[in-house]
Amino acid sequence: MDRATAIWEQVEGYIRPLGLESYPFKIQWYNDKVKDPFPLPYPGDTLAVVILSTPNMFEKAFKPFVAKKDCYVRDPIDECLLSHMQNIKAIFPDEDIDCMQDFELHPNHRPKVLVQTAAHVAGAARYYQRMDVKEDPWGKDKNIYGVSVHPKYGGWFAIRAVLVFKNILVPEMEYKEPPDCVPTDELRIDLLNKYNFHWKDWSFRDVIPVEDKYSEEQKVYFDTPPADRKALLGLEDKTA
Template sequence: MENRVAHLEKRIRGNLERLGFELHSFKVEWYNAVLPSAFHLPYSENTLAFVVLSIPAMFDKAFKPFLKNQLLEKIHDPVDQCVFHHLSLVRENLADLRVNIMYDYEMLPNRKPRFLAQTAAHVSGAAYYYQRKDVQQDPWGEKKIYGVCIHPCYGGWFAIRALLIFPDVEAPFLQQNLPVDCVRTEGEKIELLDKFNFHWQDWSYRDIIEVKEKYSEEQKMYFATPPAERLKLLGLQGGLKRNTMY
């Protein structure tokens, strides 16, 4: 069974890593253990799952080629459709296995997200989910403070995109990799949560640690541009038509 899981992970990595995605494994038990039952994933505790992240390279390696090659009549969110496209190819390449894919933008009928992305990233060891409980001298009083994940290599310059869950694959032996607590001091943690909650538009929270790579200027400009104008920014406005292969 252990070799089966390692082989499966290798197959998925072969499809995704060259495109600017990261893959991190976890057991459903780890996720459910830190959440109220209303947010539990409905699988047995040893069920194998992977969280999929996009790192800065995804923009050039996956997203821009996707827009040029997959000409669509109607694009709701091009990045979401790009991720959907590449994970659909993963599903096709794993036709011998049952895989359930949950995307970060999907909601349940009760308007709750299908999964809590930052919790999944934390329990998989992909990124540390900093919350106000990580601060001993809480300075915010009655203010609502949202948490944020920081990647040990990319800081805040990444995104959590999806979960891959394999209902028929159990991994009772899987060892948990704890996330790297890379925002070391109390002052830096306060600074991070301040910047994320009150100054997120200036991107500064993403640089709370020294990073290996960040979004290119083109990529930052794309995400800072109103959605209706983004395709024009990339020179693709008016070039959309239906591709029946999609």
């Protein structure tokens, strides 16, 4: 087994029981898609892994995390993921690993990594943007955000982090297209309308039949504004 596969299997071994998934990719594939200032400053053949959370992350990783911890400095979900990313780094004491989480920004507020593009080039979840629609109905002045769709979970997932294994080069890794589960213009327009104009009603997450979705408890949690979520967890009096 090659080194990259061995690393990825170790990452999977740690994260699958937590309701997380990982997909490896080459930095070059990401850098080929994004424009300045978004390319990542690593050699093109460097191994990266994108980490996704599936619907049962809430029960498998988040609730046990909350049960053990009673002091938070940031959003508890972000902290939970941060703690697991640190644990992954600890599995590889001899590797030099950079971790970029979805919420991390540069001082000028630019996101450190565009996780939707990363998940697309890793073959994990296809990123649908207005450029993927031939008959664009929105007009030039309208800003339409793109949305990723997971083949098993539709929109019931999130993209949490990218790990870069700085000393592992994978020139032989082969590119895998993400499955195209929203194949027509009509379906893509519907998806982008739901994501941009009705994202609060959850409907964009159900654009394809899914294997699993967020529990009612998880939906209530995410529906609650971040500032009030600690109270929901019974943590209000324990926060830093």
